Amino acid sequence: MKKVLLLGAGFSYELGMPLASELTQVFLGVFSESFANKLVERLAMNEPFGSDRPVNLEAMKEVMNLVHDYQRQRGNNYEELLANIQNLTKQPGKTLSDTDSYHYMFGVFYSVIHEILNFYQIVTYSKVYPQTFASFRKLAALCAKDETWVFTLNHDMYLECLALDLNIPITYGDGNKVTFPKSNKEMDNLIHFTYSNRDQLGSSKHQMFFEKERGINLVKLHGGLSELQYKDGSQLLNQSLSLSHSVELMKNFTNIQNMCYYKGDFLIPSSKDKVVSNLDGELDILVQSMLTGGSKYSLTTNEKQGEEKLKLLVDNISNASELVIIGYGFGDKHINYRLSNAMVLNQNLKITIVDPINKPIPEILEQFNYDRRVKVVTCGAPQWLEYFENETWNAEVTEFLDKSKGLRQAVFEEVKATYCRPTT
Numbered sequence: 097m098k099k100v101l102l103l104g105a106g107f108s109y110e111l112g113m114p115l116a117s118e119l120t121q122v123f124l125g126v127f128s129e130s131f132a133n134k135l136v137e138r139l140a141m142n143e144p145f146g147s148d149r150p151v152n153l154e155a156m157k158e159v160m161n162l163v164h165d166y167q168r169q170r171g172n173n174y175e176e177l178l179a180n181i182q183n184l185t186k187q188p189g190k191t192l193s194d195t196d197s198y199h200y201m202f203g204v205f206y207s208v209i210h211e212i213l214n215f216y217q218i219v220t221y222s223k224v225y226p227q228t229f230a231s232f233r234k235l236a237a238l239c240a241k242d243e244t245w246v247f248t249l250n251h252d253m254y255l256e257c258l259a260l261d262l263n264i265p266i267t268y269g270d271g272n273k274v275t276f277p278k279s280n281k282e283m284d285n286l287i288h289f290t291y292s293n294r295d296q297l298g299s300s301k302h303q304m305f306f307e308k309e310r311g312i313n314l315v316k317l318h319g320g321l322s323e324l325q326y327k328d329g330s331q332l333l334n335q336s337l338s339l340s341h342s343v344e345l346m347k348n349f350t351n352i353q354n355m356c357y358y359k360g361d362f363l364i365p366s367s368k369d370k371v372v373s374n375l376d377g378e379l380d381i382l383v384q385s386m387l388t389g390g391s392k393y394s395l396t397t398n399e400k401q402g403e404e405k406l407k408l409l410v411d412n413i414s415n416a417s418e419l420v421i422i423g424y425g426f427g428d429k430h431i432n433y434r435l436s437n438a439m440v441l442n443q444n445l446k447i448t449i450v451d452p453i454n455k456p457i458p459e460i461l462e463q464f465n466y467d468r469r470v471k472v473v474t475c476g477a478p479q480w481l482e483y484f485e486n487e488t489w490n491a492e493v494t495e496f497l498d499k500s501k502g503l504r505q506a507v508f509e510e511v512k513a514t515y516c517r518p519t520t
Contacts, residue, residue, distance in 0.1 A: 100418070103249065111254045116174065135160075181202050248315070290336055298404035418446050454474045
């Protein structure tokens with residue numbers, strides 16, 4: 097029988113990745129008022145949309161004021177802040193220059209968040225993952241037979257790392273391959289990707305997913321750090337998983353982040369749109385696919401173009417008997433609505449919520465709290481994986497994870513030292 101999991105930030109937390117509150121603290125620390133004022137003035141001189149569509153300094157200052165207001169109010173969710181910035185474009189009376197300026201600043205913040213998460217991924221892989229990997233070893237027992245569908249809201253690479261190191265087959269469902277050089281100055285340093293055509297993403301029949309055999313079908317609902325769009329978004333590229341160990345995966349991950357293109361000796365700058373080289377040494381564009389902010393998906397639940405991954409989620413929970421949700425805070429309406437709909441339409445579906453913090457059943461699921469259809473387990477992902485196999489709690493895992501808290505704190509301090517600026 098297939099298994100279906102939905103993962104939030106809490107799953108990767110024990111491996112060193114940040115929760116939203118921690119990432120928000122780092123992000124806000126980048127933009128001290130003195131630095132932010134100078135940054136905005138420099139950015140206002142650019143022409144991101146061409147000379148006939150200038151951005152304007154006042155609109156960009158308006159955005160930065162939102163950031164500083166959020167900081168003073170001790171806001172702790174960067175996605176809420178980004179949603180506030182996106183909402184500026186919906187206010188009446190805004191000019192094209194205003195809305196262009198808001199979009200431009202959102203793009204700057206997007207790149208900063210992407211870079212911080214990349215840094216977390218690289219640093220935690222070397223300093224936390226080797227120490228905490230063993231506490232996730234029971235993932236292999238969960239995936240012992242038949243397919244396991246994992247829908248993750250995380251951008252990191254840790255499920256892929258765990259699968260490779262535990263010898264669990266894993267796929268993004270991609271049936272095609274494409275190769276790029278690291279740059280037009282390193283044409284022999286090749287990076288291999290797999291990809292799916294977007295018009296086939298919403299159907300498991302058209303993709304190379306496992307069915308009635310052991311393996312993880314991984315769907316990154318909010319995109320991944322190394323997931324890229326190509327050819328105007330018609331193709332979705334992922335790192336190749338035809339590897340024997342996570343060390344190779346992370347080497348390729350680093351190479352992907354450093355892909356670039358040179359014009360002579362001048363490095364062409366990149367942002368969300370990565371300027372890269374194709375195999376002919378010509379300039380090409382790959383677009384980062386990480387979704388963040390308040391407009392990841394629409395709020396209506398009908399099927400539509402661009403939301404093919406959500407269709408895969410709906411299709412799988414519509415005929416599943418159990419959905420296990422690990423480390424998700426129920427903050428995304430587009431996910432919550434689909435969970436509620438599935439519980440109405442699939443009377444056999446039961447949900448187990450795994451969270452280390454003791455919380456009440458989320459409001460969106462309260463109406464289904466009968467006949468043990470919703471169960472809350474107060475523990476982290478490693479403890480639940482241990483319990484899943486033996487139906488006993490392993491106190492040693494909890495003690496070990498408590499001791500490893502210092503590793504995460506050390507990473508947090510390193511990230512702050514790298515990105516956060518003095519407040520004066």
